[in-house]
Amino acid sequence: MFGKCLLNTCLAALVLLMAGCGVFSGVEDGLEPTEILVLDSDFELAATIVKGDVLGLDMPVPVKSGREIVGASFDPAVLRLEQYLEYADDGRRARYLFTAIESGTVDILIKMEPVGGGAVEIYKRVTVNVSS
Numbered sequence: 001m002f003g004k005c006l007l008n009t010c011l012a013a014l015v016l017l018m019a020g021c022g023v024f025s026g027v028e029d030g031l032e033p034t035e036i037l038v039l040d041s042d043f044e045l046a047a048t049i050v051k052g053d054v055l056g057l058d059m060p061v062p063v064k065s066g067r068e069i070v071g072a073s074f075d076p077a078v079l080r081l082e083q084y085l086e087y088a089d090d091g092r093r094a095r096y097l098f099t100a101i102e103s104g105t106v107d108i109l110i111k112m113e114p115v116g117g118g119a120v121e122i123y124k125r126v127t128v129n130v131s132s
Contacts, residue, residue: 039124042124
């Protein structure tokens with residue numbers, strides 16, 4: 001009897017933990033980007049959006065070069081990261097969603113590193129101008 005209660009408690013905790021971490025969210029989770037920049041071949045791009053808009057950055061994951069995306073740096077006073085998602089669509093791809101919360105200009109630096117570890121490098125750079 002005690003074993004069944006412990007098992008049920010552990011399973012419930014696992015499901016709640018996974019839901020809290022966003023495991024069940026997908027590409028279609030209700031947050032629609034106002035503009036999507038596809039960063040397939042470009043290293044550096046620029047975009048102008050309005051305060052309150054949602055900007056999507058879509059790019060391939062650099063698995064062929066033996067690297068993985070490890071994060072993005074940006075000014076949190078201007079942009080808020082809403083979502084990071086990796087998905088499969090003719091290869092592995094990644095999508096960042098940012099909401100513009102304040103006027104200003106900010107650089108988003110997408111970073112990568114070798115899969116086994118090593119020096120972090122800039123994979124993509126996007127300059128975003130947020131107007132009010």
